[in-house]
Amino acid sequence: xxxxKIGELAARTGTSxxxxxxxxxxxxxRRPERQERGQRVYAGDDVERLxxxxxxxxxxxxxxxxRALTALVQDPRSSCTDARDLAATHLSAVRAKMRELKALxxxxxxxxxxxxxxxxxxxGPDCVVLGDLGKSCGxxxxxx
Amino acid sequence: xxxxKIGELAARTGTSxxxxxxxxxxxxxRRPERQERGQRVYAGDDVERLxxxxxxxxxxxxxxxxRALTALVQDPRSSCTDARDLAATHLSAVRAKMRELKALxxxxxxxxxxxxxxxxxxxGPDCVVLGDLGKSCGxxxxxx
DNA sequence: GTAGACCTTCAAGTAACTTGAGGGTCAAGG
DNA sequence: CCTTGACCCTCAAGTTACTTGAAGGTCTAC
Numbered sequence: 001x002x003x004x005k006i007g008e009l010a011a012r013t014g015t016s017x018x019x020x021x022x023x024x025x026x027x028x029x030r031r032p033e034r035q036e037r038g039q040r041v042y043a044g045d046d047v048e049r050l051x052x053x054x055x056x057x058x059x060x061x062x063x064x065x066x067r068a069l070t071a072l073v074q075d076p077r078s079s080c081t082d083a084r085d086l087a088a089t090h091l092s093a094v095r096a097k098m099r100e101l102k103a104l105x106x107x108x109x110x111x112x113x114x115x116x117x118x119x120x121x122x123x124g125p126d127c128v129v130l131g132d133l134g135k136s137c138g139x140x141x142x143x144x
Numbered sequence: 145x146x147x148x149k150i151g152e153l154a155a156r157t158g159t160s161x162x163x164x165x166x167x168x169x170x171x172x173x174r175r176p177e178r179q180e181r182g183q184r185v186y187a188g189d190d191v192e193r194l195x196x197x198x199x200x201x202x203x204x205x206x207x208x209x210x211r212a213l214t215a216l217v218q219d220p221r222s223s224c225t226d227a228r229d230l231a232a233t234h235l236s237a238v239r240a241k242m243r244e245l246k247a248l249x250x251x252x253x254x255x256x257x258x259x260x261x262x263x264x265x266x267x268g269p270d271c272v273v274l275g276d277l278g279k280s281c282g283x284x285x286x287x288x
Numbered sequence: 289g290t291a292g293a294c295c296t297t298c299a300a301g302t303a304a305c306t307t308g309a310g311g312g313t314c315a316a317g318g
Numbered sequence: 319c320c321t322t323g324a325c326c327c328t329c330a331a332g333t334t335a336c337t338t339g340a341a342g343g344t345c346t347a348c
Contacts, residue, residue, distance in 0.1 A: 006295075094252060
């Protein structure tokens with residue numbers, strides 16, 4: 001596994017070449033060596049590092065959080081609990097987002113249901129639901 | 145309810161003045177009349193329209209979807225079922241997002257749990273979890 | 289000799305706002 | 319009379335995490 005070019009690194013890590021260049025630009029990925037022709041050449045641990053980054057991104061960690069996590073991994077003085085705490089914080093954010101979406105789902109279900117029963121395909125301006133949306137709100141829709 | 149200025153419109157609709165100016169700029173809100181001094185003056189139906197828009201945004205409709213919905217409301221030829229269909233489409237997107245978050249939540253819980261049992265506060269470079277994240281993946285974390 | 293598959297750079301576009309700079313108007317308080 | 323604070327205005331740039339586009343170089347295969 002000698003000279004990995006950007007296309008192969010992208011394929012191996014489920015990224016795209018522009019994204020890799022972008023990560024390099026913002027300092028998330030180190031600047032790799034270059035061939036005579038200027039092409040980037042990567043090594044095995046670049047695959048590892050980028051895999052780590054992508055996995056964190058799949059976990060919806062922000063770039064800044066990923067930066068913190070990679071720093072954690074590389075810093076010998078840091079403890080695993082630091083990473084755990086970061087993950088725990090992130091977990092509660094994810095759960096909050098889910099609660100929001102759950103409420104949103106209920107509202108939308110109600111919206112669709114009201115459309116079906118109250119309006120039954122009537123014309124736009126007479127639609128109860130759409131009209132109510134702009135007012136103080138009947139119809140159970142728009143509850144935060 | 146005669147002359148509503150931008151600050152009051154913002155307060156009444158849970159928006160900010162810059163956001164209102166932004167909506168005007170992108171053509172989501174009509175250009176209001178102006179006082180001699182150039183200040184925007186709004187009327188009652190602007191409150192209604194902006195309330196409608198904000199409520200849609202709370203429902204996570206994109207600006208483009210809101211545009212479509214407001215067009216629907218104003219077009220006499222449109223039917224309520226069009227709005228219903230838009231909402232239904234949106235609903236399934238919301239549900240897909242929730243499934244993703246659910247999977248994400250499970251992974252994070254696993255991550256935190258592994259941190260607690262396997263590493264127990266050991267130093268960063270020796271951390272099993274963080275190390276594994278960059279590899280093919282043990283520890284149940286990183287499962288898509 | 290040219291078509292296709294790679295690679296390079298830099299700049300601008302995306303969503304939905306927010307923030308900042310720089311300035312004007314008006315009423316109340318000292 | 320002057321300043322302070324609360325409003326309002328415009329225009330430009332910043333935010334997040336990339337993606338897309340323009341314009342070009344290199345190499346292999348047919």
